Amino acid sequence: MKKNKSQTIRIARGKLWTSDSPMSQDAKGKKTYMCWPSLDDMSWYEDLQSILASGDSPRYITHPNGKFTWHFIRDCWHGDEGWWYRWDNDRSANRVEEYRMFIPSKIEFHPDYKSDE
Numbered sequence: 474m475k476k477n478k479s480q481t482i483r484i485a486r487g488k489l490w491t492s493d494s495p496m497s498q499d500a501k502g503k504k505t506y507m508c509w510p511s512l513d514d515m516s517w518y519e520d521l522q523s524i525l526a527s528g529d530s531p532r533y534i535t536h537p538n539g540k541f542t543w544h545f546i547r548d549c550w551h552g553d554e555g556w557w558y559r560w561d562n563d564r565s566a567n568r569v570e571e572y573r574m575f576i577p578s579k580i581e582f583h584p585d586y587k588s589d590e
Contacts, residue, residue, distance in 0.1 A: 480532035488514040541566040554582045
């Protein structure tokens with residue numbers, strides 16, 4: 474497995490689920506939506522495993538969307554379930570809305586995971 478020195482998870486174009494409804498709205502009216510990688514392309518999970526195997530934790534996420542790349546930066550660790558990432562205003566294009574990303578530490582913690590049991 475190739476070592477991921479940048480501590481970056483890359484989510485393929487078109488493989489990011491985003492909510493239809495905002496989870497919050499600030500005083501200026503900017504809405505924030507939840508998102509996470511889809512399970513039909515597991516390249517993001519391979520990046521995660523590579524980062525964890527090197528003894529690090531994922532710090533950044535990138536996702537190509539249209540003409541721009543969305544950038545996220547790690548915000549917090551949520552129990553053993555995974556990490557939350559905030560919209561990186563310094564590296565992302567300015568938008569009317571923002572997104573908050575969840576990356577599960579294990580597949581069974583993914584919001585769309587369905588057990589065979």
